[in-house]
Amino acid sequence: MQRIRQRGRLIAGIDTNSFNWGYRNPQTGALTGFDIDLVHAIAKALLGDPNAVDFLAVPTAKRVEALQDGTVDIVVRTMTINCERAKQVSFSAPYFTAGQQVVAPVADQGITGFDSSLKGKRVCAASGSTAWQNFVAENTLGATPVPVANQLDCLVQMQLGNVDATVTDNALGAGQVAQDPSVHLVGGPLDTEYYGVAVKLGSDDLVRRVNAVLEQYAATQWQAEYGKWLKQSMGGRDAVPPAPRYRD
Structure with a gap:
């Protein structure tokens, strides 16, 4: 002080x-x-x-x-x-x-949440984030983890078709959806965070x-x-x- x-x-x-x-x-x-x-x-x-x-x-x-x-x-x-x-x-x-949740393209109706629907998919999260540490990097779902510097980079990667889904805080994911209606939140929150x-x-x-x-x-x-x-x-x-x- x-x-x-x-x-x-x-x-x-x-x-x-x-x-x-x-x-x-x-x-x-x-x-x-x-x-x-x-x-x-x-x-x-x-x-x-x-x-x-x-x-x-x-x-x-x-x-x-x-x-x-x-x-x-x-x-x-x-x-x-x-x-x-x-x-x-x-x-x-x-x-x-807040809570972790999956953001996915609206066009991909096959992704239903952080579950077996991510098998074979490329899943993005920010390095050092709770999403990366607790879910994406440690997942056993058969997905390919893709790290980025910041969570908004995941939205860009989804827009470019370089990744298939994102895991991030639902509060941040809601901001991605507000910016781009071609993506949406799927599944429910994976945890409760503060x-x-x-x-x-x-x-x-x-x-x-x-x-x-x-x-x-x-x-x-x-x-x-x-x-x-x-x-x-x-x-x-x-x-x-x-x-x-x-x-x-």
Whole structure:
């Protein structure tokens, strides 16, 4: 906290390629999305100015490294909290609930989910993502895993016909579908996951401050942000922020 305040700027690792989460508005060039607005809220709470933030695009597989080497102060990038990552970075309380799901071309009606219908198919996922680590790279379905740097690269590969399906967070998959109606989500969610704000391991003071921001954000702003960025692409479903759980 002292280092950030002395600098007068928050350095945030974000995504610039995930529609509705973190991306550049094609008309204005401004970074926009659910995660971007959350970063602005954190900057305002820490420094009194929502624009006192420097954004740095960080690939999926480089999120942990960017925190460990001090390139960024925080990562707000649809980053799933899990036990393995919690050994490498510290997480805030969760701010969104998601689950892994398959995205496939509408024209390929043979793909029904993460099941035997993927046998012989080329399946894409972002390197370092939960989808890659827990499903695609470890699958026993007879599919060929295809890693990419960022989840949106999978959409491009599907459009080019280089892969047959993608496994990604359903919240991100919904953004792919919103961008390209020739693909759709198939099957159900494969798990339940929670996104958290990640900081360098041991930065307990920053974690506590971010948790305080998230409590206020959940009570006053979360619903409006969900309605603005995500509700339509998530099929119009209502949602609520996940309840925080803190360690002693």
